[in-house]
Amino acid sequence: KAGVTQTPRYLIKTRGQQVTLSCSPISGHRSVSWYQQTPGQGLQFLFEYFSETQRNKGNFPGRFSGRQFSNSRSEMNVSTLELGDSALYLCASSLMGAPDTGELFFGEGSRLTVL
Amino acid sequence: GENVEQHPSTLSVQEGDSAVIKCTYSDSASNYFPWYKQELGKGPQLIIDIRSNVGEKKDQRIAVTLNKTAKHFSLHITETQPEDSAVYFCAASRTSGTYKYIFGTGTRLKVLA
16 A cells, blocks of 8 residues: 655755645545644644645644645645745645544655755 | 643663653643654654553553643653664644644654664
């Protein structure tokens, strides 16, 4: 069974640009959540999608957005990039999602560097 | 807002010794406490979890204990091996109501051969 796939794995952008990251969950998983990982901050929750609906959102500015498609694949977008957006962005899928969220299955992440 | 505090941030132990990582959570509605291991270049992977109706759970060399009254939970690794070297994250989550899956800030464990 294929795991969670994130693309691209690495990317470099400049301030002011925008970026779109993609996540394909494990087959059959309907919940996809996104996390930002930075040194010293751990994993910060961005948002969670279930059946194409954003059900929960973390404390990030409106420049961070996402969506989920009918096949459960998800994308997140960051507009007007800032230096502080440099991070590893992790996608996780789970079978049921909230409220009965148990194990999260993570992808290997997309490492974004903003210059 | 709710948070999870994790200590220590780095931990070095000799191979064969035990390692203990501690977490404290603030959301009293949390009832699911997983631990994830993240190896270099990989995403976090669940290694053990515990629910609030259980005080302790063990799986071979790893164990987790939970004190709901004090809102503390801990990861114990015995007979550490070099392959245990990684970053470990605790998390606290609810399984009802609003989605709250909050991670600690991580512990970098180094097992010295």
